[in-house]
């Protein structure tokens with residue numbers, strides 16, 4: 001049962017119809033077979049008993065029955081085929097969507113531990129195995145078992161000695177196949193890992209192809225990729241090399257049963273304790289059950305391999321999502337109380353306490369790696385603090401429903417990601433229900449309307465993968481338009497570090513001014529001149545708040561902020577003159 005649960009990636013109900021219809025189709029498939037046995041019995045009757053006439057009328061009826069049964073079989077196979085493929089594709093499509101939705105609800109801490117290639121491969125590759133499992137393997141296994149089981153029952157009734165000879169070696173075959181099961185589990189897991197590693201290396205190679213070209217790195221990365229392919233080859237050969245002989249031995253046992261039956265039959269026939277018709281019946285049936293049994297034996301190993309893919313999906317689906325069901329309050333101040341946080345075993349934020357009042361502008365500044373982005377990620381609940389609390393409107397954010405909380409927050413990050421879609425739809429991500437007029441209004445406020453109108457199809461222009469058709473500044477403004485459209489009371493902003501040309505910089509600044517108006521804003525500032533007017537500036541160093549206050553107050557302290565300010569004044573001069 002757990003195999004079926006896994007092979008369907010946790011949706012065994014999808015197998016109900018395929019199993020039902022396939023079993024019916026297989027029963028229908030027995031009819032021509034039974035008629036064949038009856039035809040043989042009629043033809044051999046005059047030879048066994050010379051006084052008996054060939055019953056031609058009955059023989060014709062058998063022929064007619066065979067034609068009718070062919071039609072019946074065809075009619076039974078159509079719904080079976082349809083239900084197999086419907087079951088397979090709907091299980092995979094729904095499963096993929098369920099998994100993608102589940103991933104969205106997991107904490108970034110968990111997702112960061114997983115390779116994105118691994119997850120993508122799971123959604124596409126593992127579900128393809130699930131599809132194949134439902135559409136091919138399960139029906140194949142049913143087909144492979146229905147006929148032999150019925151044959152064993154029928155033949156035992158006809159002559160138990162012949163049936164015993166036919167199935168004598170079958171238990172050995174079953175033991176051998178079960179033996180493959182544990183080997184398959186062990187080798188299958190390492191084969192799957194090698195497959196994932198090869199897929200990840202390939203993705204890394206393709207993603208980094210520009211850097212590889214730019215730095216002429218063809219050697220090293222390619223060696224890693226080639227190594228991964230070689231490992232995959234090694235594992236594939238090992239799995240086949242070890243499992244192949246065992247499966248072949250199991251098949252040999254089944255074949256041996258046929259030979260043993262013929263020898264037993266000849267012996268009994270000569271001894272006079274078996275009649276010719278029974279012998280012929282056994283010969284016909286014995287030769288026909290050989291194929292499905294072989295299919296079952298070979299298919300079992302494949303079945304277990306597919307099961308492992310489904311099991312991986314099920315395990316991921318069981319990974320707990322971020323908790324919290326309280327609705328966020330209508331007050332939008334953010335208060336940090338002794339918050340500490342680290343990524344895995346690396347401590348990043350240490351006992352951070354700060355109050356960010358509703359409607360105020362808080363700037364986070366500090367050296368690279370001091371924890372500024374981490375603070376923003378904690379407010380958006382991408383992660384929860386290891387200790388301490390972050391309160392919004394006086395309530396612990398950890399207890400709030402993550403999705404409802406995200407509706408309260410607009411984010412504009414440095415690494416803007418645009419979807420491969422039109423500009424209008426990329427802005428619409430801010431609010432799905434927005435009209436074209438509202439989208440254009442947001443774009444105008446974000447100083448984007450003019451450049452959008454100059455594009456070949458205006459708002460309907462496709463932006464390319466990740467927004468590759470647009471410049472860095474343009475992408476940033478689109479993401480600001482998106483945030484303006486969302487109209488959330490809290491804005492998290494990560495100022496672009498890349499040096500923008502003065503025109504772009506001015507436009508982005510104007511766009512940001514529109515976005516932050518009247519909201520609680522928490523912004524990472526790399527260029528200190530942009531935060532001179534902030535309500536408060538929080539200076540972080542090595543995960544601790546070392547200074548806090550307004551621009552002039554911090555300058556007067558002559559500490560880290562004052563040093564950073566002085567340094568930037570000097571480098572601005574240098575940048576302009578270069």
Ligand SMILES: Nc1ncnc2c1ncn2[C@@H]1O[C@H](COP(=O)(O)OP(=O)(O)OP(=O)(O)O)[C@@H](O)[C@H]1O
Nearest residue numbers: 112343346348366367368369370371372373374375
């Ligand atoms: N996902 C992650 N997993 C592990 N460590 C991380 C992760 N993200 C950041 N870090 C580490 O946490 C520390 C703080 O990073 P963070 O990005 O918050 O700093 P920052 O002040 O925003 O830096 P920058 O100004 O360079 O963007 C750094 O040492 C960084 O290497």
